[in-house]
Amino acid sequence: MYVKVKEKAMDKSEPKSFWSNIILLFRFIAGIDKKIFIWLGISVCISALIPFPYILLSRKVIDSFANGADYSATVKIIVIMAVSGWLIKTMNQFINTELDKKVKRLEYEAIQRLFYKMSVLDYVLLDDADTKDKFGKATKCVMALNFYELILSVRTFFSSILILLGVLGIIASVDVWLLIIVSFVIVVNAYANSRLKKYRYKIDNELWPIDRQMEWYMQFSANIEYAKEIRVNQLQKFIFDKYRKLSDTYYKLLDQITNSEGAVKHIGLFLSMLQENMAYLVLGYKILVEKTLTVGDFTMTFSAIASFKDACSGIIDGVIEVLNRGRYFSKYLEFMDLEGNSSKGDVPVTINPVQGAEIEFSHVSFRYPNQKEYALKDINVKLSPFTRVAVIGDNGAGKTTFIKLLCRLYEPDEGIISLNGKDIRTYDYKEYQKILAVVFQDYKLFSFSVRENILFSNEGKIKDEEIYGKAKLLGADSIISKLPEGLDTLLFKDYDVSGVNLSGGEGQKIAILRALFKQSEIMILDEPTAALDPDAEKKIYEGFEMLTRGKTAIYISHRLASARYCDVILVFKDGRLCEQGSHEELIGMDGEYKRLYRIQADYYAD
Structure with a gap:
């Protein structure tokens, strides 16, 4: 909308x-x-x-x-x-x-x-x-x-x-x-x-x-x-x-x-x-x-x-x-005085830790402003609580748009997105954002200290041992340890020459660590390992699997390695959800997923 x-x-x-x-x-x-x-x-x-x-x-x-x-x-x-x-x-x-x-x-x-x-x-x-x-x-x-x-x-x-x-x-x-x-x-x-x-x-x-x-x-x-x-x-x-x-x-x-x-x-x-x-x-x-x-x-x-x-x-x-x-x-x-038509809602968000969060897209279609073509068309899917979901597809298939709608950055032109049976637009906007921890493909770190980048307003409430403990599971502990001031090291040189620049892979690990400390019920990672080598990618997924137990986790990736860690795989093509199921089910369907899987398998085999 x-x-x-x-x-x-x-x-x-x-x-x-x-x-x-x-x-x-x-x-x-x-x-x-x-x-x-x-x-x-x-x-x-x-x-x-x-x-x-x-x-x-x-x-x-x-x-x-x-x-x-x-x-x-x-x-x-x-x-x-x-x-x-x-x-x-x-x-x-x-x-x-x-x-x-x-x-x-x-x-x-x-x-x-x-x-x-x-x-x-x-x-x-x-x-x-x-x-x-x-x-x-x-x-x-x-x-x-x-x-x-x-x-x-x-x-x-x-x-x-x-x-x-x-x-x-x-x-x-x-x-x-x-x-x-x-x-x-x-x-x-x-x-x-x-x-x-x-x-x-x-x-x-x-x-x-x-x-x-x-x-x-x-x-x-x-x-x-x-x-x-x-x-x-x-x-x-x-x-x-x-x-x-x-x-x-x-x-x-x-x-x-x-x-x-x-x-x-x-x-x-x-x-x-x-x-x-x-x-x-x-x-x-x-x-x-x-x-x-x-x-x-x-x-x-x-x-x-x-x-x-x-x-x-x-x-x-x-x-x-x-x-x-x-x-x-x-x-x-x-x-x-600029005001949008986006719904801010007023219903409190309450998620029972035992029942979890059920997400459903019902006949959802969306076009970006001033665009004629639909970015998403008639999407229907229900994600059970505590599910690990892989969202895959070619560039422009609609994967990131799917996540943007779930995050309420945009509203659908048609259909309803619901959380535990209620339209997400009815929920209080600020409370709704608290249940989402997202690492976007074009994630941003700020010219703050590493600690502030990870914890933001929770700084001072979480001990260093806990930060290093989770960082170790992601392979990020060594990154922090080698920095001049450790967690207190300033990132980037925007306003201080003593700031430190991180590589793409290092920054991505810090961004994922930040998402984990938000302690949200739904974790979303958009191309979370794009800047990582295969060994680091494997460690990230294994550590993330352990750290996201009891949560709903959604992975968006071109690499199909993430699909092997997931319960459900959603395959997008030309703005439509063309397939959904487990890895074994989709391989047996001889469809789009199998085509993509074979392309990557052949590439790595060569």
């Missing part, structure tokens, strides 16, 4: 207006830390006071000088202006520092939520290109300071409104034409910047997929797993040419943005020059012709005009930034 994003989540996270962004942001903040609103409110009010001591008191200082007033009185005004300005700026700095701490903690919480969301997202969504694109944009929201700058833009917007209201009366009282001139310039600038921001966002959407591909090239070029292929096959020029082609397209798009920004800056410079000269003409006429303004009035008015311009710019920039960065924030919310 293909997992889709719920429409409700999409609508909720696609704000189309400035205030929609503000409301969504405030709701998000309220859900994490309501105290931020207090700091934000104080910051807005304090920062709005900053220009007013100079605007209001500079007139008195200039007029005192011009009129020959008492020097001591003038000094007092200067001291009051300096002290009040210093106090306001000091308070503003303190408040903003505290607000920055709160916002960064909020951003950190948003990053943690994003990380957790990615780790619990439905498996089917992880292989979807649209999901990867959303994750990239959501990451940019919180990792590239977009989230941080979004909140600061909101602060700028509201503080600029308060400043605007304060200086509006000052400018209007001097001359209405001044207000009209400044407003005209601001509106034209706002329109030009608004168009630029929209154009930039459009180009950004074209840059995203290219950027993701370039990042992939950069990562795999330094990945040791690709290094052998690149060098042996002399792929350097082939890969570099592909990267250079992407890079050329990327920087051509960036040039378009740069050219547009340059044009808008030229418009801004011309309008700013026009505004200043018009203001000089109006104020000069008031002073020299009408004689209605003093030099102090001139200074105060020009300061008010500058603050008015800054406030209008702050409001406009705030709106544009909230709209622009709000788009990234909406992508963050959109990703966080």
Whole structure:
């Protein structure tokens, strides 16, 4: 069953207006830390006071000088202006520092939520290109300071409104034409910047997929797993040419943005020059012709005009930034609201250790998302408790898909998979995962210590003697013993040069050991011995047989050696279960199993 994003989540996270962004942001903040609103409110009010001591008191200082007033009185005004300005700026700095701490903690919480969301997202969504694109944009929201700058833009917007209201009366009282001139310039600038921001966002959407591909090239070029292929096959020029082609397209798009920004800056410079000269003409006429303004009035008015311009710019920039960065924030919310149709269930999983786990596939069919052909078609099989099962077949026969459905990584399009008579989709998802211990063909070990890789959250609960005891049965004890720090040796060099790399066979044994310590009722091994030599393979199966007594064990393998250790063999071909039975029964049927068995027997005989 293909997992889709719920429409409700999409609508909720696609704000189309400035205030929609503000409301969504405030709701998000309220859900994490309501105290931020207090700091934000104080910051807005304090920062709005900053220009007013100079605007209001500079007139008195200039007029005192011009009129020959008492020097001591003038000094007092200067001291009051300096002290009040210093106090306001000091308070503003303190408040903003505290607000920055709160916002960064909020951003950190948003990053943690994003990380957790990615780790619990439905498996089917992880292989979807649209999901990867959303994750990239959501990451940019919180990792590239977009989230941080979004909140600061909101602060700028509201503080600029308060400043605007304060200086509006000052400018209007001097001359209405001044207000009209400044407003005209601001509106034209706002329109030009608004168009630029929209154009930039459009180009950004074209840059995203290219950027993701370039990042992939950069990562795999330094990945040791690709290094052998690149060098042996002399792929350097082939890969570099592909990267250079992407890079050329990327920087051509960036040039378009740069050219547009340059044009808008030229418009801004011309309008700013026009505004200043018009203001000089109006104020000069008031002073020299009408004689209605003093030099102090001139200074105060020009300061008010500058603050008015800054406030209008702050409001406009705030709106544009909230709209622009709000788009990234909406992508963050959109990703966080992703929900699949996979059933999570609520029925507790209880397996009686005496009765065990009975697994049944009833008329199960499945197609991968966006695929026409069925990967599995009408699968019917019942596996009794404590059974050892071998799943075999050619590449693409459906073996691994069979296991993925059992693990609830995907859901069947048709039919039912049941555990002890109940549809597995009805069981609580987390509890269901606890009864499965799986070693996938493309298993992964992590850049943790060997002990952490084996035990994970059970670290500290299991003694070393028990780890070495089970490791010995698998032939893994010698691997651990030869490591520099034994169980505490760090694997891989991803973030520590002292890390140790294991061979494919060594890593596979550690992965199998990890599955055993999960102590689950159902053990699944997908190609568990693919990287092992025949002697190691034999020891693994013999040890695993002993260690999985009282459990259901399922082996997927191309090698038919595993079949000799199993009670039941399932043979897949072209997405269908074509045969099932014991080794002796299937050999006697002269069918697909016997064909595969003879091919391998002849190969080893030769």
